[in-house]
């Protein structure tokens with residue numbers, strides 16, 4: 001399995017070399033955001049207001065971490081189910097979002113948006129919250145603090161272990177269930 | 182009447198919330214080890230390796246196994262001769278709130294429409310069964326949203342029988358695919374009525390993964406369903422493989438002559454539960 005070490009923000013050239021099944025160790029800044037935060041991002045866009053972070057080349061991690069215990073930048077921080085953000089992802093990809101990170105299936109609309117805008121969907125291991133937390137070296141809330149675990153955080157990651165689930169060329173890693181009928 | 186102090190119950194519940202979220206049950210760990218050894222795909226093996234490392238790290242650092250520390254579900258067997266001054270519901274709720282706060286566990290409960298977080302993981306979801314005697318047993322389960330979302334209840338027609346049940350369960354697991362963090366555990370409630378089927382389905386998840394149902398017929402049904410869902414090849418985290426599901430636990434209850442209620446509760450690999458007795 002090819003393994004790439006990539007730095008954020010991601011570029012078209014980064015995305016073009018990735019194929020479903022590749023391992024990526026991601027470094028740099030990523031942004032946390034899940035259900036409620038996405039809804040608020042849409043409201044900002046609808047109102048023509050600026051977003052709390054620059055979408056160009058950005059990576060959004062679908063995560064709602066547990067509270068940081070004393071002496072650690074963040075608590076457990078594994079992915080949440082990505083499908084719930086399918087309603088919002090195409091609009092963000094059109095505005096420059098290069099990668100989303102989560103677990104579980106994406107809709108056809110999101111896959112199309114990734115092809116149209118050169119973007120990828122990374123899977124992180126669900127339920128490995130303590131393990132993934134180790135790769136997050138800093139974290140600060142940059143928007144929607146009132147949302148608690150759903151606030152948008154700017155996170156610094158070091159060799160964050162990811163798998164390319166959907167690439168920008170229609171490739172997908174997930175196994176198709178084998179049904180008889 | 183035997184009096185049990187509310188403060189003792191709260192302290193035990195708080196402790197249980199914290200430890201269940203950081204100590205993977207032994208039977209689950211054994212299944213991970215088995216999966217790591219036997220999974221046919223490299224990607225699936227790697228997931229088991231990560232999950233074992235995650236469990237070690239969580240036990241060592243006290244960071245939760247999963248950031249989704251769930252809604253807090255309690256199954257209570259309350260002896261009819263037990264008296265809890267102040268009330269058992271409050272004692273459990275207070276303990277849960279303290280455990281989630283002191284253990285730095287995530288609070289995941291919100292208003293259904295306004296989506297505002299309640300801030301302290303309340304309400305605890307408490308099921309109380311009265312039993313003869315003066316003992317008290319409280320089982321706690323941390324149930325995450327990702328796997329709960331993949332659970333379903335349906336009202337089958339009695340004519341659909343076992344074949345209909347099997348078809349529904351396999352279809353459910355196939356549709357859920359990678360979403361509920363496989364390898365999963367399935368709690369299957371057959372019979373009862375519209376509210377009872379899901380209740381017994383979820384409660385069945387408290388059983389040990391490697392126990393064998395005392396009724397050989399039900400044990401055979403569990404084995405048959407496990408084999409059927411694992412043939413789907415979804416594998417750990419949906420990456421392909423033979424471990425889509427670690428165990429199937431079935432609970433039966435008598436039902437109306439017109440009905441065949443069926444509930445499938447999908448539990449992710451992060452099967453966190455513990456119990457305490459007084």
Ligand code: SF4
Pocket residue numbers: 078079080126127128247248249250324325326327328360361362449450451
């Ligand atoms: S499904 Fe389970 S393991 Fe996966 S994120 Fe939710 S609680 Fe954690």
